Amino acid sequence: MTFENLLSPINIGTLKLRNRVIMGAMGCGTANDNATVSECECAYYAERAKGGVGLIITEVTRVNNETGVMSPRQTSAATDDCIPGLAKLAEAVHFYNGAIFVQLHHPGRQTDNMAIGGRATISPSGIPSMLVQSECREMTNAEIKSFVQDYVDAAERAYKAGIDGVELHGAHGYMLNQFFSPLTNKRTDEYGGSTENRARVVKEIIEGIRERVGRDYPVTLRISADEFLRESMFPFQEDGLLLDEAVEICKYLVPFGLDAINVSAGIYETMNQAWEPISFSEGWKIYLAEAIKKAVDVPVFGVGVIRNPEFAEKIIAEGRVDGVTIARGLLADPDWVNKAAAGRVDDIRRCISCLNCMDSMIINGMKGEPFSCAINPRAAREWFYNDARQDGNGRLVVVVGAGPSGLAAAQELAERQFKVILFEKSGELGGQLCLANKPPHKDKINWLISYYETQLNKLGVEIRLNTPATIDAIKELAPYAVFVGTGSESIVPQSIKGVNNANVCTSTDILTGKVNLTGKKVAVIGSGMTGVETAELLETQDNEVVVVEMADRVGPDASWQSFSDVQARLIKFGTVFMPSHKLVEIGATAIKLEKTSGECVDLPVDYVVLSLGVKADKTLADEIAKVFDKVVNIGDTAQIGRIANAVETGYVAAYQLA
Ligand SMILES: Cc1cc2nc3c(=O)[nH]c(=O)nc-3n(C[C@H](O)[C@H](O)[C@H](O)COP(=O)(O)OP(=O)(O)OC[C@H]3O[C@@H](n4cnc5c(N)ncnc54)[C@H](O)[C@@H]3O)c2cc1C
Ligand SMILES: Cc1cc2nc3c(=O)[nH]c(=O)nc-3n(C[C@H](O)[C@H](O)[C@H](O)COP(=O)(O)O)c2cc1C
Ligand code: SF4
Structure with a gap:
């Protein structure tokens, strides 16, 4: 397939893009402490320009440093001292013939009071976000006029810096979205009421920018064309902004000087519709962009789980969108x-839509570190891992274990031109990925397995399947270094009475199909991601499932988005959740659970599935360390974690091998 539509140029106003792929904005947390553009940020975006993308949209960029702050190392365009950094960024992207827009942003009510110096957040009607729950107050009419000027001033700074255009962030529940939406805008002045009034603030911003920098400077709008409140786990009583009205808003605003529309969806309380967990299918919300495209005469871009060039080519060829916005894919x-x-x-x-990037944006952001990608350890770290050395000189490295840590290490070592022999005791590549892909909706995990398989074969890695590594086998090869990524195994606490009974197994047994249950009443013990995903598989196999959790809430350590996605489906199945209950004894027809109060209850069940986490078996690793000089433990063998930990430890150790 030649992707002739996808790769054909397109104009956004006066700017010609080399193809129809836009990199969607992502909060990356790579700016300097003073919110100016850093070298790390330039390298991160330059890497994507080098990779051929038509247009890059930066992360949410502040237009106001007082009420408009979201996170510590977020880029700002709110003051003139940001112009030199933005100019450097433009140069870095232009060097690779790319184009870059700054996404101008104000969070409105969707930021923490502490992030804005303890102030109340501001929004059109002072209604707090149910998710963020920050104190919030209504903006005065004068404040709105000043806010418009903030946007215009920031756009002018981008223009002066040589940035190719600006995207007005009117999506995902942030300030401009708060003006658009009847959920958050109950004003009775000229900025509230009718659709036109709710869009007025953006109209004034566009007019102001046009007055300042002329008609030729590209200005685009990102809009959440449906807030999907009906899908929220929060108790909304109204619909918010729906597609029909979003179409009207776009029709109204384009004539004031918009050059393209970038169509997304969702707000914080419906963030699974904005940045999707693994269960969402490719391009599921493209119909929103398609509807807007029918109503306006400027290019319209659609977003959401676009992962395959074939799919992108198809929706453009069919005339559903003019181009695609791809965020996580890039x-x-x-x-x-x-x-x-x-x-x-x-x-x-x-x-693979695992959302490690989103989780890390929040967690790393608090530590002042950039976000990260579970499967691309260089993401937002291109500045540090920038040395594509080919210095292995054929020296032999043995990698033990073909889980994601071993696969990532083998790939980087082979790219450095070490000779790599990979031992895997099972008959397939992937390690626990071959379990992670079994629950419903998790087939994207297979993409990662096949990616590594393709790469390792191309790189000439010698893969020895069905071959447990032994000290003797490794010794015979006299390797320069040994990488040990032998992974982990399920925890089966022997302190629980009856844990070895015939009606007990682990989630691994269910996922591998070693134990097949149907028509049974099953207690899944442990409500981490593996527990709830196993519960979902059991529900699809016609079992009646109870999820038991010792902590006072289910999914205590799980990522909220991914967990709530599975939980919502389990609720539909009728799965019962029992937080604050600790398993103490397993009998043939019932289990004994201890409540936080110390009281014990009996729960009748046929079968018990333990999902209590994993522990590393380091026996082999310890033996190897005694025999060989250069030994590195990676993945779960080094530290129990998820794919991100496995891939990062494997890659970094291989990158650093001296
Ligand atoms: C059901 C399930 C779902 C999951 N879902 C997700 C998810 O959605 N997202 C996420 O981030 N993480 C998920 N995880 C966790 C993730 O899969 C693990 O964190 C990751 O696979 C650990 O990688 P690793 O390389 O350290 O070890 P492993 O993946 O455990 O791989 C170790 C490999 O070493 C091999 N091995 C062991 N001993 C020897 C030996 N002596 N010789 C040769 N080979 C040997 C094993 O056969 C295995 O293939 C899931 C885990 C499970 C069980
Ligand atoms: C970590 C992360 C940060 C994001 N930050 C922004 C942002 O700054 N501005 C924005 O408009 N969208 C943001 N998004 C949404 C993405 O631009 C995109 O719309 C969404 O991830 C779905 O598209 P994808 O499947 O191609 O990633 C973010 C998404 C993620 C995962
Ligand atoms: S693989 Fe996971 S961490 Fe990487 S971009 Fe996709 S969702 Fe984000």
């Missing part, structure tokens, strides 16, 4: 466009 693989153009589709490392 985080996971900055060379997505170049690989598609070269017909190397199999080489694309497709994003």
